[in-house]
Every structure is written in structure tokens, then in C-alpha cells.
Amino acid sequence: MPISRIHLAATALVAAIGGLVANAGGAFAEGTDFSGTYVASLPDRAEIMHLHRDGTAGMTLSDQVTFGAGGFTxxxxxxxxxxxGDHTVSLRTLNLNFDLTGAAPAFSGIAVVDYVLVFAPDKDMFTASCQGKIxxxxxxxxxxxxxxxTEFDCAYLDGYTYHRSPAP
Incomplete structure (x- = not known):
């Protein structure tokens, strides 16, 4: 029995919709929404991380202008x-480094930091570890x-948790 053009078009449409649904499972499928703003408050510093639903992220650290790996801000x-994984996110961040030892701040390179975030079942908190290179x-x-x-890790995060900032 020959396949009709309508049958082929319908099959292609079902495949395309199936692909969209499968892609949605990557970052924010139902029950796996990791997006949000999270804060870690440590004794000498704090960090705020924002995971966007589109798979991008931003991070601000309280000590980024005063101290950093390799002595660079x-x-x-x-x-x-x-x-x-079900409760795990891999995150790669980039930042610009500056050497403050001269007469004026000088651009000194780029850092690449790879994080592993392990979330609690409710996705309202996570622990983090990282490895970085400048x-x-x-x-x-x-x-x-x-x-x-230089290379570094985030051992200072051991034992601390990031908590999701709830909407008002």
C-alpha cells in the first residue's frame, strides 16, 4: 500500500513535535525546573547564582573585586x-580577570570554571563544587x-548550601 503525502506530512509533524518535547526535557521539563536565583551565605563571603530557563547562567560573588584565584580580581x-541527572546540573562559567598589583588595574586573562550542582529533591537548594582554570x-x-x-577549586564551598530566593 503506497504512503500518501498526507500520511508523510502527518508523520513528519508528529516527529517534529516529539523532538520539541524531548528537547524541553533538557533544562526544564516538568518536575526538573532548576531555574531560579540562589544565594549561598558563607562566614566571609556570599554568592548569588541565577540559572535561566534557556540554559544560561549568571553569578556574582561578594569578593570578586577584592580577592580571587591566583591573586586576580x-x-x-x-x-x-x-x-x-535527576538532581544534578553541570555549569560552565567564564569571567574576566584583573591584576591589581600595578599602578592601574590590568586585564590579565579569562577564567573558565566548571561547576557541579547537586540539588535537593524539591530543587529549592543545592550544594556546589567546582574546578577552575585561568x-x-x-x-x-x-x-x-x-x-x-593557574588552576583552582571551590573547596571553600564544602558544607555550604545555596538556597532558592522565593518570589514575594
Whole structure:
């Protein structure tokens, strides 16, 4: 029995809709919405992280203008995230680093920081760990073969939790 053009069109439409539904499961399928603004308040610092539904993220740290890995201060962090498990998110952020030891602040490179966020079942809080690398000016920080000038982790986050900021 020959397949009609209407049958082919209907099959293509069902496949396209199925693809859209499958893609929606990546970041914010029902029951897996990690998006929101989260805060971690530590004894000497605080961090605010915002996970957007579109898979982008932003982060501000209270000490970014006074202290950072390798002795560099740094800008707000911007990045991308994806679901990596039922309660886990992988996040990569980038920020600009500045050396304050000279007469004026000088751009000194770009940091790439990879986070693993492990959420509570209700998605209202998570713990975080990270590994970061700072690359010198002129070096592509996204080149897998690039050599960093320093590497660091976020061990200071051990034992602390980020909490979702509720809407008023």
C-alpha cells in the first residue's frame, strides 16, 4: 500500500513535535525546573547564582573585586548549564580577570570554571563544587589544548548550601 503525502506530512509533524518535547526535557521539563536565583551565605563571603530557563547562567560573588584565584580580581561570571541527572546540573562559567598589583588595574586573562550542582529533591537548594582554570591574555580559554596560568577549586564551598530566593 503506497504512503500518501498526507500520511508523510502527518508523520513528519508528529516527529517534529516529539523532538520539541524531548528537547524541553533538557533544562526544564516538568518536575526538573532548576531555574531560579540562589544565594549561598558563607562566614566571609556570599554568592548569588541565577540559572535561566534557556540554559544560561549568571553569578556574582561578594569578593570578586577584592580577592580571587591566583591573586586576580574578576568580573561577574556568565555561563551555560545543562541537566546532568535527576538532581544534578553541570555549569560552565567564564569571567574576566584583573591584576591589581600595578599602578592601574590590568586585564590579565579569562577564567573558565566548571561547576557541579547537586540539588535537593524539591530543587529549592543545592550544594556546589567546582574546578577552575585561568588563562593568560591572548589565549583561547575554550581551546582544549590551552595551558592555564593557574588552576583552582571551590573547596571553600564544602558544607555550604545555596538556597532558592522565593518570589514575594
Amino acid at each position: 574578576f568580573s561577574d561570571s556568565l555561563g551555560s548549564w545543562r541537566r546532568a 588563562f593568560a591574555t591572548g589565549v583561547d580559554p575554550l581551546d582544549p589544548g590551552a595551558t592555564p596560568i
